[in-house]
Amino acid sequence: MADLHLLCHDPGHHAALIIPHQTSPHGVIKGEVFAHHYCNIGDLCRALDSINLKQLQVAGKLELTLVDHHVLSPENEFLSASVVEIVDHHPQDPSWLWPQKKVVLTTVGSCCTLVANEVIKRCPQLISPQVAMLLYGAIILDTACFSQAADRTTDLDLRMAAEMEARGVDSEGREKLFEELLAARCDVSHLTPSQLLVKDMKIASGVPVPGLPILVEEFVTCPNAAEALKEFSAEKETDVTVIMGLRIDGDLIWRDIAVFHLSKPEVAHEVIEWLKRSTDPALELEAVELAPPHQIPGLQLFRQLNIKVSRKQVLPIVRCAAESLVKQCQH
Numbered sequence: 366m367a368d369l370h371l372l373c374h375d376p377g378h379h380a381a382l383i384i385p386h387q388t389s390p391h392g393v394i395k396g397e398v399f400a401h402h403y404c405n406i407g408d409l410c411r412a413l414d415s416i417n418l419k420q421l422q423v424a425g426k427l428e429l430t431l432v433d434h435h436v437l438s439p440e441n442e443f444l445s446a447s448v449v450e451i452v453d454h455h456p457q458d459p460s461w462l463w464p465q466k467k468v469v470l471t472t473v474g475s476c477c478t479l480v481a482n483e484v485i486k487r488c489p490q491l492i493s494p495q496v497a498m499l500l501y502g503a504i505i506l507d508t509a510c511f512s513q514a515a516d517r518t519t520d521l522d523l524r525m526a527a528e529m530e531a532r533g534v535d536s537e538g539r540e541k542l543f544e545e546l547l548a549a550r551c552d553v554s555h556l557t558p559s560q561l562l563v564k565d566m567k568i569a570s571g572v573p574v575p576g577l578p579i580l581v582e583e584f585v586t587c588p589n590a591a592e593a594l595k596e597f598s599a600e601k602e603t604d605v606t607v608i609m610g611l612r613i614d615g616d617l618i619w620r621d622i623a624v625f626h627l628s629k630p631e632v633a634h635e636v637i638e639w640l641k642r643s644t645d646p647a648l649e650l651e652a653v654e655l656a657p658p659h660q661i662p663g664l665q666l667f668r669q670l671n672i673k674v675s676r677k678q679v680l681p682i683v684r685c686a687a688e689s690l691v692k693q694c695q696h
């Protein structure tokens with residue numbers, strides 16, 4: 366559920382979990398793990414591009430809860446009129462305050478911690494052992510199994526995990542579940558580079574920030590990676606993209622970050638300066654020189670030595686960079 370973007374409920378009709386386009390439910394969390402732990406919730410999932418949300422909206426049949434994000438991309442901005450609620454753990458974007466909506470915005474390791482907390486408050490009988498397992502799996506995955514190195518776990522994460530254990534999840538299987546979920550998330554063999562870029566993407570002031578389940582250093586070795594980046598930039602109509610890579614292996618975590626532009630080196634340069642200059646938090650970036658066959662024109666890669674800084678904290682830096690660029694243009 367970490368990857369679910371929108372929770373849609375068509376009032377009086379069916380509720381659906383809407384996931385980003387181009388990734389089937391089995392693309393988000395792969396087949397066997399899904400079948401093994403999660404039974405079949407495929408019927409509840411809809412890909413964003415397989416549903417005519419505009420039509421539902423016009424018919425007055427659309428209510429949306431934004432989960433795990435609160436900023437809509439330009440192509441989805443029309444949906445804001447249908448948003449009734451936000452459940453998110455990203456820092457507040459000042460341009461997206463959502464006045465008059467129900468907003469649950471709290472810093473926790475996993476957004477599913479907030480989902481679990483809300484469901485327990487409003488409708489605890491919904492939490493069957495299967496639902497408990499779904500929420501638990503996401504909490505485990507997002508906190509890297511409560512890893513101290515990742516430093517993402519809050520008291521509420523622990524409390525909600527314990528609640529799910531009290532509702533039928535076997536805590537003994539925690540490590541094994543984490544390994545299986547991690548392996549499923551990192552098994553990107555069934556995804557193309559383009560699908561990888563859209564699979565888990567956030568937006569900061571119009572700048573797309575895809576998060577990869579592998580390091581960018583590995584991504585650039587995929588055939589068609591350069592092509593995918595170009596297509597992605599054209600599709601999102603963006604001057605610059607910030608790509609964040611992650612690899613988790615047991616207790617070890619690696620992160621890297623790349624800035625890509627098609628034809629705006631000055632924009633990419635500004636974003637890089639902001640990322641390098643940030644002190645709260647400091648990313649501790651170290652430039653990586655890619656081997657010639659994997660060099661992509663317009664892409665600059667950095668190892669992020671401060672692995673505790675996640676995308677949640679990088680988004681506001683990118684936002685400041687984008688906003689400062691806009692101001693310079695206006696002068």
Ligand SMILES: [Mn+2]
Pocket residue numbers: 367433454475476
């Ligand atoms: Mn999240």
